[in-house]
Amino acid sequence: MEPRRISASPRPCSGRRVVASRKRPRQEAVVSSVRKLQRREISTRRERSFAMNSARERFRNIQLQEEFDTHDPKENSLLLPYMRKRSKIIEIVAARDIVFALSQSGVCAAFSRVTNKRICFLNGSPDEVIRSLFYNKNNESLITVSVYGSENFSALRCKTTPVEYIRRGTPDAGFPLFETESLKWPGFVEFDDVNGKVLTYSAQDSTYKVFDLKNYTLLYSISDKNVQEIKISPGIMLLIYTRASSSIPLKILSIEDGTVLKSFSHLLHRNKKVDFIEQFNEKLLVKQEGENLQILDVRNFQLTEVSRTEFMTPSAFIFLYELQLFLTFRNRSVAVWNFRGELVTSFEDHLLWHPDCNTNNIYITSDQDLIISYCKADSSSSDSSPEENAGSINISNILTGKCLAKIKADDLCKKVDDLCKPKKAWKFQSTMSEALEDITALYYDEERDEIYTGNRQGLVHVWAN
Secondary structure, X not given: OOOEEEEOOOOOOOOOEEEOOOOOOOOOHHHXXXXXXXXXXXXXHHHHHHHHHHHHHHHHOOEEEEEEEXXXXXXXXXXXXXXXXXXXXXXXXXXXXXXXXXXXXXOEEEEEOOOOEEEEEOOOOOXXXXXXEEEEOXXXXXXXXXXXXXXXXOEOEEEEEEHHHHHOOOHHHOEEEXXXXXXXXXXXXXXXXXXXXXEEEEOOOOEEEEEXXXXXXXXXXXXXXXXXXXXXXXXXXXXXXXXOOOEEEEEEEEOOOOOEEEEEEEEOOOOOOEEEXXXXXXXXEEEEOOOOEEEEEOOOOEEEEEOOOOOOOOOEEEEEOOOOEEEEEXXXXXXXXXXXXXXXXXOOOOOEOOOOOOHHHEEEOOOOOEEEEEEOOOOOOOOOOXXXXXXXXXXXXXXXXXXXXXXXXXXXXXXXXXXXXXXEEOOEEEOHHHHOOOEEEEEEEOOOOEEEEEEOOOEEEEEEO
């Protein structure tokens, strides 16, 4: 999964940076990435063509299979009033044969793909509002991050529950995490599957703490009121300090033990807002308002600049650790860049549905060869109202930008006419077109080859061959 930061703000907010690594890299990750790039460059067109054809075949006959509902007035009758109402799905996580769906109101439900029935709700008390989910592959458990009405929804509480217990319908068998930490606003907790770490921030004493994701033991602490932000990258952390008028102090630390690897200051344009500072291995990306993108190699301080007309500030990033590339999202468009500041890929027929670039509607496969997104069914209809028609689920090749497959209501209806009629699935009925409307969350289960989507009605749909 990706480093996922959950803030203690009373209102949920989505992070700007998402890291696309679904599996933990080995120690030789950097070397492996170079070798993968070399293999990709010397591979024959036939091999690459086979991979693309394989992806096309995988998604060619995909259809709507099941429908689950996170809303149950009877089961949720004891919850807070606003949690009893229907609300959109904001997050979907799959663990083996269980699908977890979290609604914006804070209700989380677990569904079995074996029985195709709801197993249980994960809210342990009537005033528990679950804010986010994280599947810990190290111990096959689900971590829930919640706020409680009894604490005025101002402090984060974490709990880990083995997936096996949830499968048995006993989600209360979990135990709390980080109980000694005060995670009140503006505190946060961040889960980093790439490095196998958890980062917490207690605003009460301005202390950052790093825990081991395997057993949740404390590794080290960082207490410094001048630290304004911390960014996590494979093997390292970037500490961003309070800005001076024309520079910003930075430190690079080892993620394993907190050892300072490098300290330096980066020069800034006076009176210009910093749009972002991001760290990717040895590359530092800095962008100020109205200025060029700067890519600094922190090993030798070699600086590369990309014109502000070529690289405009994106609304979100996805770093591709396996490929040594990164994706940017801006105005519903996706692009792939390398760290020489060169545009690698522009995607065809891949106009994102949501203008705010909701990364919950985007999935990058673990091999980082495919991007699955909720898009406009017709890329030429960018000015149409989102309520006018259903969107499509697009599967595209990251390196070529080619659209390999598209799940679109019209195409599905042509294949099987009666699928256009209401299809009963558990309690509710949805047509193909309805299932492709207002998708607010998307997840691809690579083990089962299934796509899960959630919509504004709190429904979860399963798409599979």
